[in-house]
Amino acid sequence: MILAWLLIIPLLGGLLAWPADRIAPMLPRAISLATLLLELALILPLVHGSGTAILSTPSPIQSGHWLATFDARWIPTFGIGIRLDLDGLSWLLIVLTILIGLFAVIVSWREIDHGTGFFHANLLWSLAGSIGVFLALDLFLFFFFWEVMLVPMYFIIAIWGHEHRRRAAIKFFLFTQGSGLLMLLSILALAFRHQQQTGVLTFDYVALLASQPTGRLGMLIMLGFFIAFLVKLPSFPVHSWLPDTHTQAPTAGSVILASILLKTAGYGLMRFAVPLFVTVAHHIAPLAMALGTISIFYGAILAYGQSDLKKLVAYSSIGHMGFVLIGIYSFNAIAWQGAVILMIAHGVSTGALFITVGSIQHRLHTRDLTRMGGLWTDLPRLSSFGTFFVIASMGLPGLANFVGEFLILRGVYAASPAIAVLAAIGLIPAALYSLIAIQRAFHGGASAARHTHDLSARETALMLALGTAVIWLGVDPQPVLKIAAPSIAALLPITHAAAIPATRRGT
Amino acid sequence: MITPMQAAAPLVVLGLTVTAMLTALAIRRSFATTTIIAATGLFLAAAGIPWALAARASPSPSLFNLTPDALGFAGLILLAGLATLTFATLYLTRDLALPREEYPLLLVLATLGAVTMATSAGFITLFLGLETMTIAMIGMIAYPRDRPEAEEAALKYLVLSGMSSALVLFGIGLAALATGHLTYAPLLAAGPNPIVLTALALIGAGAGFKLSVVPFHLWVPDIYAGAPAPSAAYVAVIPKIAVIAVILHLLAMPGSAVSPLLASAVAVVAILSMLVGNLLALMQENLKRVLGYSSIAHLGYLLVALLAAGSIGRAGVIFYLVTYTITVIGAFGVIGVLSRAGSARDADRIDDLHGLFWHRPLLATVMTLILLSLAGIPPAIGFMAKLYIMAAGVSADLRVLTATLVLSSVIGLFYYLRIIMVMALKPADRTEPATGTLAIPLGGWLTMASLGALILGFGIAPQSLMSLLHAVFK
Numbered sequence: 001m002i003l004a005w006l007l008i009i010p011l012l013g014g015l016l017a018w019p020a021d022r023i024a025p026m027l028p029r030a031i032s033l034a035t036l037l038l039e040l041a042l043i044l045p046l047v048h049g050s051g052t053a054i055l056s057t058p059s060p061i062q063s064g065h066w067l068a069t070f071d072a073r074w075i076p077t078f079g080i081g082i083r084l085d086l087d088g089l090s091w092l093l094i095v096l097t098i099l100i101g102l103f104a105v106i107v108s109w110r111e112i113d114h115g116t117g118f119f120h121a122n123l124l125w126s127l128a129g130s131i132g133v134f135l136a137l138d139l140f141l142f143f144f145f146w147e148v149m150l151v152p153m154y155f156i157i158a159i160w161g162h163e164h165r166r167r168a169a170i171k172f173f174l175f176t177q178g179s180g181l182l183m184l185l186s187i188l189a190l191a192f193r194h195q196q197q198t199g200v201l202t203f204d205y206v207a208l209l210a211s212q213p214t215g216r217l218g219m220l221i222m223l224g225f226f227i228a229f230l231v232k233l234p235s236f237p238v239h240s241w242l243p244d245t246h247t248q249a250p251t252a253g254s255v256i257l258a259s260i261l262l263k264t265a266g267y268g269l270m271r272f273a274v275p276l277f278v279t280v281a282h283h284i285a286p287l288a289m290a291l292g293t294i295s296i297f298y299g300a301i302l303a304y305g306q307s308d309l310k311k312l313v314a315y316s317s318i319g320h321m322g323f324v325l326i327g328i329y330s331f332n333a334i335a336w337q338g339a340v341i342l343m344i345a346h347g348v349s350t351g352a353l354f355i356t357v358g359s360i361q362h363r364l365h366t367r368d369l370t371r372m373g374g375l376w377t378d379l380p381r382l383s384s385f386g387t388f389f390v391i392a393s394m395g396l397p398g399l400a401n402f403v404g405e406f407l408i409l410r411g412v413y414a415a416s417p418a419i420a421v422l423a424a425i426g427l428i429p430a431a432l433y434s435l436i437a438i439q440r441a442f443h444g445g446a447s448a449a450r451h452t453h454d455l456s457a458r459e460t461a462l463m464l465a466l467g468t469a470v471i472w473l474g475v476d477p478q479p480v481l482k483i484a485a486p487s488i489a490a491l492l493p494i495t496h497a498a499a500i501p502a503t504r505r506g507t
Numbered sequence: 508m509i510t511p512m513q514a515a516a517p518l519v520v521l522g523l524t525v526t527a528m529l530t531a532l533a534i535r536r537s538f539a540t541t542t543i544i545a546a547t548g549l550f551l552a553a554a555g556i557p558w559a560l561a562a563r564a565s566p567s568p569s570l571f572n573l574t575p576d577a578l579g580f581a582g583l584i585l586l587a588g589l590a591t592l593t594f595a596t597l598y599l600t601r602d603l604a605l606p607r608e609e610y611p612l613l614l615v616l617a618t619l620g621a622v623t624m625a626t627s628a629g630f631i632t633l634f635l636g637l638e639t640m641t642i643a644m645i646g647m648i649a650y651p652r653d654r655p656e657a658e659e660a661a662l663k664y665l666v667l668s669g670m671s672s673a674l675v676l677f678g679i680g681l682a683a684l685a686t687g688h689l690t691y692a693p694l695l696a697a698g699p700n701p702i703v704l705t706a707l708a709l710i711g712a713g714a715g716f717k718l719s720v721v722p723f724h725l726w727v728p729d730i731y732a733g734a735p736a737p738s739a740a741y742v743a744v745i746p747k748i749a750v751i752a753v754i755l756h757l758l759a760m761p762g763s764a765v766s767p768l769l770a771s772a773v774a775v776v777a778i779l780s781m782l783v784g785n786l787l788a789l790m791q792e793n794l795k796r797v798l799g800y801s802s803i804a805h806l807g808y809l810l811v812a813l814l815a816a817g818s819i820g821r822a823g824v825i826f827y828l829v830t831y832t833i834t835v836i837g838a839f840g841v842i843g844v845l846s847r848a849g850s851a852r853d854a855d856r857i858d859d860l861h862g863l864f865w866h867r868p869l870l871a872t873v874m875t876l877i878l879l880s881l882a883g884i885p886p887a888i889g890f891m892a893k894l895y896i897m898a899a900g901v902s903a904d905l906r907v908l909t910a911t912l913v914l915s916s917v918i919g920l921f922y923y924l925r926i927i928m929v930m931a932l933k934p935a936d937r938t939e940p941a942t943g944t945l946a947i948p949l950g951g952w953l954t955m956a957s958l959g960a961l962i963l964g965f966g967i968a969p970q971s972l973m974s975l976l977h978a979v980f981k
Contacts, residue, residue: 073970074968074970075891075969075970075973076970077822077970077973077974077977078894078898114933115865118864118868140894144885144886144890147884147885147890148885148886150884151879151884154924155931158927158928158931159931159933166928169924169928170920170921170924170925170928173920173924174917174920174921177884177917177920178913178917178920181913181916181917182913184894184897185897185901185909185913188894188897188898188901188902189901192898192901192902
């Protein structure tokens with residue numbers, strides 16, 4: 001039942017927050033904070049007590065060892081149920097979702113000054129949608145949440161975004177909804193194929209795991225999932241919605257997009273696209289790895305060419321997600337560990353970078369790198385935090401992203417050394433754009449005198465918290481790895497490890 | 508004695524209602540009285556459906572087909588008529604320079620026609636119902652006669668629907684010539700000789716006109732845009748339910764195997780309707796025109812489920828029709844509650860909804876739900892309806908049709924999102940609310956809120972609706 005509450009609380013919180021701004025503009029913010037803190041209090045204890053035992057004994061998905069579970073009927077006509085299950089991987093990503101949600105609320109404390117009630121309602125609803133995505137183990141329910149989280153996000157971009165927000169919001173919605181419909185077709189095809197084989201129409205994940213379609217049909221069904229996740233990840237060549245959307249979204253929107261919504265794609269690949277189609281997934285691995293490698297270089301090179309700081313951060317996300325993609329399709333447990341860590345690390349460090357850009361824009365009213373320069377003299381605290389997070393995102397050893405990238409490269413090397421070497425070379429352009437960004441934004445002389453204030457206590461505390469998380473994950477990632485390990489063992493198709501060398505052919 | 512008439516209860520009640528309204532009008536012209544009689548009549552007819560369902564036999568099997576299916580569609584028509592009547596009552600305000608009393612009468616008359624059509628067992632009843640409905644609807648379209656565009660729309664509808672009725676009549680004549688009967692079964696049983704095929708094509712063209720599918724769609728945008736909002740809602744919904752009821756009845760008859768030629772012809776119509784409807788809707792500035800083109804696309808989706816046949820396809824058609832009814836009446840209802848028959852035009856430009864979110868958040872939320880439902884996005888009911896259609900398409904392996912469905916839905920997102928966007932624009936961009944300061948009466952709020960609740964409620968928990976439909980349409 002706890003899992004149902006995890007969804008109901010933010011939905012109710014949103015309903016409360018919406019009309020609350022008629023009483024006081026502050027009230028919706030307080031309601032959001034309280035809602036998210038309550039969520040945190042619900043989910044944190046689940047890995048302790050009986051949870052530790054479950055996490056220490058890896059067991060296959062079918063055995064039903066979950067940290068928490070919820071099952072109810074929904075649409076029996078189609079064999080659709082409300083099946084929610086929590087394992088270590090979901091737990092990590094939900095905790096990330098809630099924490100990032102908290103940061104998003106704090107960031108928009110001053111930035112959002114009209115329609116605060118509706119804004120916070122949308123924020124909480126999109127978080128509820130993502131939590132649902134991470135929990136749902138009924139394919140239709142998963143798709144339902146996948147779509148539901150888009151609508152509030154669309155409003156956040158369309159109403160509170162920057163100058164070209166309408167175009168960006170529509171582009172975001174069309175890309176994700178269009179690819180989502182492909183996934184719905186695949187889900188339906190999978191369920192009906194299962195019905196033909198067994199006579200039972202069900203969308204239950206565990207039941208469908210046994211289906212494992214192969215051949216041309218299996219490939220088509222898998223592609224529906226794969227494309228939908230590639231778009232959301234995003235990977236080259238279906239990334240073009242991301243830079244626009246990120247640039248135009250308000251800070252909280254960019255943070256939620258980068259730190260949470262992109263993670264639903266990585267999670268989807270790990271939870272659905274690979275385990276449901278083990279054989280076909282191996283066939284597509286060379287393509288996936290190639291796309292991942294291209295994304296790494298493409299993201300880095302385009303980031304280098306940007307003069308809009310927010311766009312630079314957005315393109316850097318494409319590169320990071322390229323690492324996640326090659327990690328997942330190396331079918332190697334270490335690489336999967338790395339992908340999980342990198343997803344969390346990217347969530348924290350890129351989230352922090354968007355907050356930095358947001359703070360700069362709030363003060364200078366520009367995101368243009370050519371009009372920055374010399375920020376360190378005017379805003380020393382902001383600039384030092386900014387530098388720290390750029391370096392973290394670049395993958396400096398000792399910080400969170402490094403752990404993820406290192407583990408991915410280590411795991412990918414076992415499967416495909418060529419890809420690992422290429423991806424490692426991709427770190428060089430990443431260092432280039434990072435250092436250039438630091439130089440152009442923070443160093444040098446100011447083009448004009450600025451009269452502005454440095455980070456407030458609220459912002460400093462926020463940055464400190466994010467910075468601590470980045471360092472902690474970088475120095476001691478073991479607890480996270482431990483929580484993720486049983487899920488990875490259950491999801492990763494170990495039995496087909498023999499098939500891995502086959503993927504070398506394509507590289 | 509009463510048993511044979513039991514199944515025909517809705518028809519009898521509607522007939523009595525029309526008589527009662529005419530009598531009441533002859534005694535004293537009163538809008539309140541006629542409206543109350545109309546609403547009571549529609550309500551009683553709808554409430555009589557469960558009772559009629561319990562009946563064993565039809566009083567006149569050669570004229571009326573009073574099976575549970577047909578009665579179920581009759582119930583949908585009656586409820587849709589009741590909802591439209593509610594909006595019409597709010598729309599025809601007291602200060603109107605025209606007599607208002609005839610509108611409810613026309614509405615009940617058209618509903619009688621539609622119910623007759625849906626429960627017809629042969630061509631005579633079909634044609635009687637069709638004409639009763641069409642002629643009454645022409646009056647409803649032309650009702651605010653001081654608006655030139657309403658008159659123009661009515662004239663267009665008169666000419667074009669007269670044309671399509673003539674085609675249907677010619678088709679019926681040919682059918683009678685070929686089979687010697689005026690019931691459906693002999694025509695379906697007759698072999699594919701040229702006369703039968705011509706008859707089917709002519710009747711099919713008439714059905715296509717009423718369903719507003721490509722290539723019989725050209726009248727739709729003009730007439731939706733010209734008609735007053737409640738009439739547009741009526742024209743957009745009721746005839747389609749009636750025609751689909753007849754088609755499903757025909758398909759369920761023994762020996763009514765759809766020939767591959769016919770199936771591919773319908774498939775082409777479906778694909779064209781989905782694409783043309785959605786593409787043309789992109790360029791519209793008028794909300795009613797958008798809804799018109801969108802309804803063309805929606806009927807295209809519905810044809811996909813119709814072609815899928817099988818139990819999922821059939822259930823899909825019915826579920827989609829219910830969804831379409833709720834959503835489209837809601838959409839015209841939003842225009843209706845923001846407009847009055849006395850003003851020069853309806854609030855039907857997309858720009859009229861500018862900033863609605865900030866002036867009237869409740870109405871804007873309902874409109875957003877309606878648009879999400881039309882676009883097929885959760886948590887609105889339209890998503891479940893699209894699930895049904897896609898499930899039908901995938902299970903019947905209709906790949907081209909399903910792919911077109913997905914493609915055209917994505918195209919459709921553009922214009923639905925654009926309307927939502929306009930509603931979300933900041934009010935500061937403009938000095939006064941575009942929708943004016945018109946007060947919306949309590950009845951309007953209640954109807955809109957309950958439509959919104961239906962769209963959201965069935966969107967989140969569709970099982971109750973599915974079970975209800977399954978119980979009626981076995």
